[in-house]
Amino acid sequence: GENVEQHPSTLSVQEGDSAVIKCTYSDSASNYFPWYKQELGKRPQLIIDIRSNVGEKKDQRIAVTLNKTAKHFSLHITETQPEDSAVYFCAASTPWSNFNKFYFGSGTKLNVKP
Amino acid sequence: EAQVTQNPRYLITVTGKKLTVTCSQNMNHEYMSWYRQDPGLGLRQIYYSMNVEVTDKGDVPEGYKVSRKEKRNFPLILESPSPNQTSLYFCASALGLAGGNEQFFGPGTRLTVL
Numbered sequence: 001g002e003n004v005e006q007h008p009s010t011l012s013v014q015e016g017d018s019a020v021i022k023c024t025y026s027d028s029a030s031n032y033f034p035w036y037k038q039e040l041g042k043r044p045q046l047i048i049d050i051r052s053n054v055g056e057k058k059d060q061r062i063a064v065t066l067n068k069t070a071k072h073f074s075l076h077i078t079e080t081q082p083e084d085s086a087v088y089f090c091a092a093s094t095p096w097s098n099f100n101k102f103y104f105g106s107g108t109k110l111n112v113k114p
Numbered sequence: 115e116a117q118v119t120q121n122p123r124y125l126i127t128v129t130g131k132k133l134t135v136t137c138s139q140n141m142n143h144e145y146m147s148w149y150r151q152d153p154g155l156g157l158r159q160i161y162y163s164m165n166v167e168v169t170d171k172g173d174v175p176e177g178y179k180v181s182r183k184e185k186r187n188f189p190l191i192l193e194s195p196s197p198n199q200t201s202l203y204f205c206a207s208a209l210g211l212a213g214g215n216e217q218f219f220g221p222g223t224r225l226t227v228l
Contacts, residue, residue, distance in 0.1 A: 001173060004156075006156070009154075034216070034217070043204060043219040043220065043221055043222055044157070044204070044219050045219070046216045046217065049216070089156055089157065091157075100145075101159060101162070101172060101173070102147070102157075102159050102162075102172075102217070103159070103173065104149075104156040104157040104158070104159075105156050106154055106155055106156040107154075107156050
């Protein structure tokens, strides 16, 4: 099956700096790559996603890049704010018969220091 | 309000005592899924369902059962819980058939098996 690796496991940045979280995947058939933010004690919520036919997607301060050849994708957060502090998960979705399975990375705890 | 609900939110039980965690969504979503979240392991998919009466195994299905008799409900059944099933469980739903659609997560169920 698919294997998604996420780095770093923790990331501490100063408010206003940029943060980058990287993920690699193993199955070249994976075609959908969402990123989720999970605040302490809350449920994961989608913040941005990208499909395999797109190389980059941006939404205000958040961007995701995908390199299908190298099988890696990254989350970029610019001008970080304290409210960006949370755990971020990447995921890869792989078609399986008529369905899609989802494989998540192990998470990155982002701490934005004021 | 569009939402995914889970019950109970917290459960402490003993080894071998059958339990069911309910999940319901009011968004007419076809896709529903169960995940478990453990520290350092991210979210792992247990089972998923593409529509009524159509279910399939995720990455970690051992010790769990599911059913999808109605489109809105997707209960998770632990026939004989064991301590290694102590975890935080999330139900999720999504609109589409072949993935590539946002998954909406329920609030989570924290299960402790003694």
